Amino acid sequence: MSKYKLGKTSLKRLTGVDKRLVEIVKKAIEETNQDFSVVEGLRSAERQNELFKKGYTEIDGYTLKSSHQLGLAIDIAPYKNGKLLWDFKGNEAEWLEIGRAMLRSARILGYNLEWGITYNLPKGIDLPHFQLK
Numbered sequence: 551m552s553k554y555k556l557g558k559t560s561l562k563r564l565t566g567v568d569k570r571l572v573e574i575v576k577k578a579i580e581e582t583n584q585d586f587s588v589v590e591g592l593r594s595a596e597r598q599n600e601l602f603k604k605g606y607t608e609i610d611g612y613t614l615k616s617s618h619q620l621g622l623a624i625d626i627a628p629y630k631n632g633k634l635l636w637d638f639k640g641n642e643a644e645w646l647e648i649g650r651a652m653l654r655s656a657r658i659l660g661y662n663l664e665w666g667i668t669y670n671l672p673k674g675i676d677l678p679h680f681q682l683k
């Protein structure tokens with residue numbers, strides 16, 4: 551039996567996201583023992599450009615488009631003691647559990663999913679990021 555389910559805010563953030571990715575994340579939350587939340591889904595060009603200006607990304611949203619703008623990516627983060635986690639250090643088990651659940655669900659459903667933990671970006675890995683290939 552599933553212990554967790556996606557909250558209202560998480561479901562709302564899946565609006566406009568590719569149906570395959572929605573399937574994956576819904577399956578993942580049912581099969582993991584680690585609660586998590588969807589922190590971002592579909593992104594507007596304006597929002598992407600804001601992140602670009604703040605230096606969070608190399609993608610400006612206009613000349614280059616993020617997979618978030620195409621509905622092909624979501625960001626998720628695990629909960630610990632009722633709070634969302636952002637750092638990997640000290641929270642490795644929680645992050646790896648949700649990452650494994652996402653990748654396992656994608657594999658079972660037959661979709662090709664990549665996790666930002668494998669990225670080698672100027673700012674390092676992109677831990678909350680999951681993207682359809």
Ligand SMILES: [Zn+2]
Nearest residue numbers: 623624625679
């Ligand atoms: Zn992302």
